[in-house]
Amino acid sequence: DIQMTQSPSSLSASVGDRVTITCRASQGISNSLAWYQQKPGKAPKLLLYAASRLESGVPSRFSGSGSGTDYTLTISSLQPEDFATYYCQQYYSTLWTFGQGTKVEIK
Amino acid sequence: EVQLVESGGGLVQPGGSLRLSCAASGFTFSSYWMHWVRQAPGKGLVWVSRINSDGSSTSYADSVKGRFTISRDNAKNTLYLQMNSLRAEDTAVYYCARESIAAGGVRYWGQGTLVTVSS
Numbered sequence: 629d630i631q632m633t634q635s636p637s638s639l640s641a642s643v644g645d646r647v648t649i650t651c652r653a654s655q656g657i658s659n660s661l662a663w664y665q666q667k668p669g670k671a672p673k674l675l676l677y678a679a680s681r682l683e684s685g686v687p688s689r690f691s692g693s694g695s696g697t698d699y700t701l702t703i704s705s706l707q708p709e710d711f712a713t714y715y716c717q718q719y720y721s722t723l724w725t726f727g728q729g730t731k732v733e734i735k
Numbered sequence: 736e737v738q739l740v741e742s743g744g745g746l747v748q749p750g751g752s753l754r755l756s757c758a759a760s761g762f763t764f765s766s767y768w769m770h771w772v773r774q775a776p777g778k779g780l781v782w783v784s785r786i787n788s789d790g791s792s793t794s795y796a797d798s799v800k801g802r803f804t805i806s807r808d809n810a811k812n813t814l815y816l817q818m819n820s821l822r823a824e825d826t827a828v829y830y831c832a833r834e835s836i837a838a839g840g841v842r843y844w845g846q847g848t849l850v851t852v853s854s
Contacts, residue, residue: 662840
């Protein structure tokens with residue numbers, strides 16, 4: 629199975645900060661990577677797919693990059709509604725795997 | 736409007752069984768691969784199982800293989816997860832999810848149903 633290692637597990641940031649979350653796959657996944665945002669008690673929300681393609685309706689302050697095994701989610705200017713938990717997920721394999729999650733908290 | 740509505744969760748004793756259902760509407764259910772993803776209280780997302788569009792192919796996470804069975808009834812637009820030999824560590828919110836065809840990942844999720852395994 630492909631393992632996804634996400635870091636950091638949590639971070640504290642202020643409104644307006646630039647935030648970066650990384651995800652490393654245990655083998656190459658050819659950009660078959662999605663990023664999700666999840667708020668307490670809610671289902672995850674798709675932010676990006678194919679590593680860098682923004683889902684319709686998602687603000688442009690969210691961006692993704694990477695290739696091979698290493699991928700990054702960047703929030704260019706953190707907004708109050710962005711405080712949540714973020715997950716990466718590979719779909720290169722039919723056996724999907726998620727990263728452990730990154731909780732973004734208010735500093 | 737795409738809707739996925741899970742049901743069937745509840746409290747069950749260790750070793751017991753439960754069947755979850757996911758009623759789909761607003762799209763051509765028979766065209767999409769479907770998945771179950773779970774989330775233990777306070778923990779992260781964990782993929783559980785997937786089934787292809789016609790039900791002929793399935794896959795499972797190692798943690799549930801041999802105990803859980805995913806199936807679908809395309810005539811009823813419903814996805815199922817039969818869970819047997821339940822353990823305390825199976826306690827979680829279970830989400831059904833529709834795999835995107837053209838894009839990747841999951842655009843549509845159900846609201847989740849809570850399964851609690853406890854004596």
